[in-house]
Amino acid sequence: MALPSLSFLFIFTSFVFSASHSIPFIVIHGIGDQCSNLGMKKFTQKLSSFSGSKGYCVEVGNGSWDSWFKPLKEQTEIVCEKVKQMTELKDGYNIVGLSQGNLIGRGVVEFCEGGPPVKNFISLAGPHAGTASVPLCGSGILCIIADKLIKGEVYSDYIQEHLAPSGYLKLPNAIPDYLVNCRFLPMLNNEIPEKRNSTYKERFSSLQNLVLIMFEHDTVLIPKETSWFGYYPDGYFKPVLAPQSTKLYIEDWIGLRTLDEAGKVHFIGVAGKHLGISEEDMKKHVVPYLKDQTSAEDSITKSRFRMRGVNQKVIQSNMKEQSQNVEVEPSITPLLDGSLSYWWSTPFKAFIGELIGIND
Numbered sequence: 001m002a003l004p005s006l007s008f009l010f011i012f013t014s015f016v017f018s019a020s021h022s023i024p025f026i027v028i029h030g031i032g033d034q035c036s037n038l039g040m041k042k043f044t045q046k047l048s049s050f051s052g053s054k055g056y057c058v059e060v061g062n063g064s065w066d067s068w069f070k071p072l073k074e075q076t077e078i079v080c081e082k083v084k085q086m087t088e089l090k091d092g093y094n095i096v097g098l099s100q101g102n103l104i105g106r107g108v109v110e111f112c113e114g115g116p117p118v119k120n121f122i123s124l125a126g127p128h129a130g131t132a133s134v135p136l137c138g139s140g141i142l143c144i145i146a147d148k149l150i151k152g153e154v155y156s157d158y159i160q161e162h163l164a165p166s167g168y169l170k171l172p173n174a175i176p177d178y179l180v181n182c183r184f185l186p187m188l189n190n191e192i193p194e195k196r197n198s199t200y201k202e203r204f205s206s207l208q209n210l211v212l213i214m215f216e217h218d219t220v221l222i223p224k225e226t227s228w229f230g231y232y233p234d235g236y237f238k239p240v241l242a243p244q245s246t247k248l249y250i251e252d253w254i255g256l257r258t259l260d261e262a263g264k265v266h267f268i269g270v271a272g273k274h275l276g277i278s279e280e281d282m283k284k285h286v287v288p289y290l291k292d293q294t295s296a297e298d299s300i301t302k303s304r305f306r307m308r309g310v311n312q313k314v315i316q317s318n319m320k321e322q323s324q325n326v327e328v329e330p331s332i333t334p335l336l337d338g339s340l341s342y343w344w345s346t347p348f349k350a351f352i353g354e355l356i357g358i359n360d
């Protein structure tokens, strides 16, 4: 009797492995970007060819414009509808989020009623715990006015309804106002005690892997540790709390702690500015989670082993490579440079102009 059941087990497991082969992924771009842009096309194509999995850039409305001005709740609803209609995703898929796109992706995981299951969530520079500043365009007078204006009115109905990033601007000196009037992040992070919804937590905790990539020289997200769910304490602009020291983590509002204690959260720091990921880091930190799970485990273990074993050699040979390739640098040239287009664009200028009445 033992033999038949064993062989059944064998057939069963090999069926499971082959069924989980090559899950597709979707990419959700950041603000001011769109799927038709060359950078996004290249990014999606590269991930697809490195991983051997099908990848789709999922657009929200007309792209760049809507990424600025459609409230994040609506953007999330659009992506939720799209993933439900994509039959390719019905057996599960992975999400790769870029910057603001991470909050939409997380919204899909937590809020999307009847959506296909999300397996791995790979976040590049996501403002998961909010961002505390509006790093606008620099020192021009219009920029200074716009910055002050947005900071002063960020939680007003008008800004909340018309400017997507106001949904995750979390000013540490205005927490009560933020909790009551900010329309997206407090809900996404289950921050409001009387409104915590265990369904959001349950869904988020069901991820297989959560990969949180922070860029060491990110000056767009304030603080950059928000990419790891680190943030300022309520009421203060310092110090930056480690993710494990925040209330969101300690009280486990959305299941981050549950995931972490199960070994499913990967806190990764990479060199570069906001979204400026190198091809090498893509291969090391993103691609393994997009491959089918059996070979993914294998290559993750191998790369860990390699790092421990020949760390010094790797560093030395990297330095050598870099000094030889000063002009070409194919592997360390970032594919995307989100910091350029992030906050400042022509439609945004027009929006600000209108707000302060200088367009007429």
Ligand SMILES: *[C@@H]1O[C@H](CO)[C@@H](O)[C@H](O)[C@H]1NC(C)=O
Pocket: 061, 062, 065, 066
């Ligand atoms: C994009 O769509 C919005 C409506 O969501 C519209 O107001 C805007 O004019 C469109 N912009 C472009 C550039 O097509």
Ligand SMILES: *[C@@H]1O[C@H](CO)[C@@H](O)[C@H](O)[C@H]1NC(C)=O
Pocket: 111, 113, 197, 198, 199, 200
């Ligand atoms: C929590 O969210 C789920 C899914 O959106 C919803 O069905 C449920 O009514 C919510 N529960 C509460 C207590 O708000």
